[in-house]
Amino acid sequence: MPLLELKNLSVAYRLQKGYLMAVDQVSMEVNEGEVLGIAGESGCGKSTVALSVLRILPKSARVTGAVAFGGEDVLTMGDERVRAYRWKHVALVPQGSMNAFDPVISVGAQIVEAIRLHESAGKEEAWRRARELFGLVGIPKERVTNYPHELSGGMKQRAAIAMALSLSPKLVILDEPTTALDVVVQKQILSLLARLQRELGVSFMFITHDLSVLAEVATRVAVMYAGKLVEVGPADVMFRSPSHPYTQALMRAIPNVHGDISQVKSILGTPPDLTSLPKGCRFSPRCPHSFGRCTVEEPRLLPSTTGSMAACHLVGG
Ligand SMILES: Nc1ncnc2c1ncn2[C@@H]1O[C@H](COP(=O)(O)OP(=O)(O)OP(=O)(O)O)[C@@H](O)[C@H]1O
Ligand SMILES: [Mg+2]
Secondary structure: OOOEEEEEEEEEEEOOOOEEEEEEEEEEEEOOOOEEEEEOOOOOOHHHHHHHHHOOOOOOEEEEEEEEEOOEEOOOOOHHHHHHHEOOOEEEEOOOHHHOOOOOOOHHHHHHHHHHHHOOOOHHHHHHHHHHHHHHOOOOHHHHHOOHHHOOHHHHHHHHHHHHOOOOOOEEEEEOOOOOOOHHHHHHHHHHHHHHHHHHOOEEEEEEOOHHHHHHHOOEEEEEEOOEEEEEEEHHHHHHOOOOHHHHHHHHOOOOOOOOHHHOOOOOOOOOOOOOOOOOOOOHHHOOOOOHHHHOOOOOOEEOOOOOEEOOHHHHO
16 A cells, blocks of 8 residues: 555635636555655646645645545544644655744754644653754754754755654655755755665655756656646656656756756746646647647546656557
């Protein structure tokens, strides 16, 4: 049984006029001990997926489909059960969280507060845990009493990860954890995650608009486009032989240190307005391989010849 399973998950945000479908019939799973990478351009619904799993969507969101954790239906959990599920089973490192620490409270005190909010740990015990967590994520333990501005960007991101790990969850969702960091610090965070996965057996859902960072950590990769899952498969397949033209375009947009920079191609055009989607395949207006059927019929996610699942008329037939 997968640890986390999304089945036909759809999320629509209510606007002044009508609805905006941010996530449209997405099905995917995270298995125990794996790192599922979710990639896609800005606005394709990645954070909305994360918020749905944690049940922290704004009131304006209408959710359909199913989210199951360890076989338990998350969307119908009662309030008390949800509180026990969040943090203890699934924790989130929200987008921008490294800059969300309260500037006038030490980072350690904020972790202590989070621990004590969810568990009946005493103050001393919670501080002991906070120091231990700092050690686990590679920050010197004595820095636990530092204020956010006394920590570097990389350390703040490590501290946000430490906070997420405080109740030993089985799954941690990281929303753009490396985006604001320079390349060297990005690499350090990626190796930290690989170590945590090895040592703690914790699973990760790693959300990013930058596919290249997933090459280092992901065991499987899911690519989203305009609210849809367009391709998902084992990381080696996705990086070596992507099937969907959008995944291929994202791959071509990655600078290769060994290659020629002139080979890097940005993707022409922009994703569609989610309130007025093109007919057929959503990627067709930007797709170099688009043909008649693509502009009338929406492709379904089907097995490709390389071992991924892809939603493209050229792939699934
Ligand atoms: N509370 C909201 N109300 C209305 N629309 C929203 C709301 N939150 C997000 N959206 C819209 O839903 C779509 C998906 O947003 P989401 O934040 O999930 O995308 P994302 O892939 O995480 O983007 P980014 O890479 O920029 O973080 C976007 O079009 C966004 O404008
Ligand atoms: Mg986001």
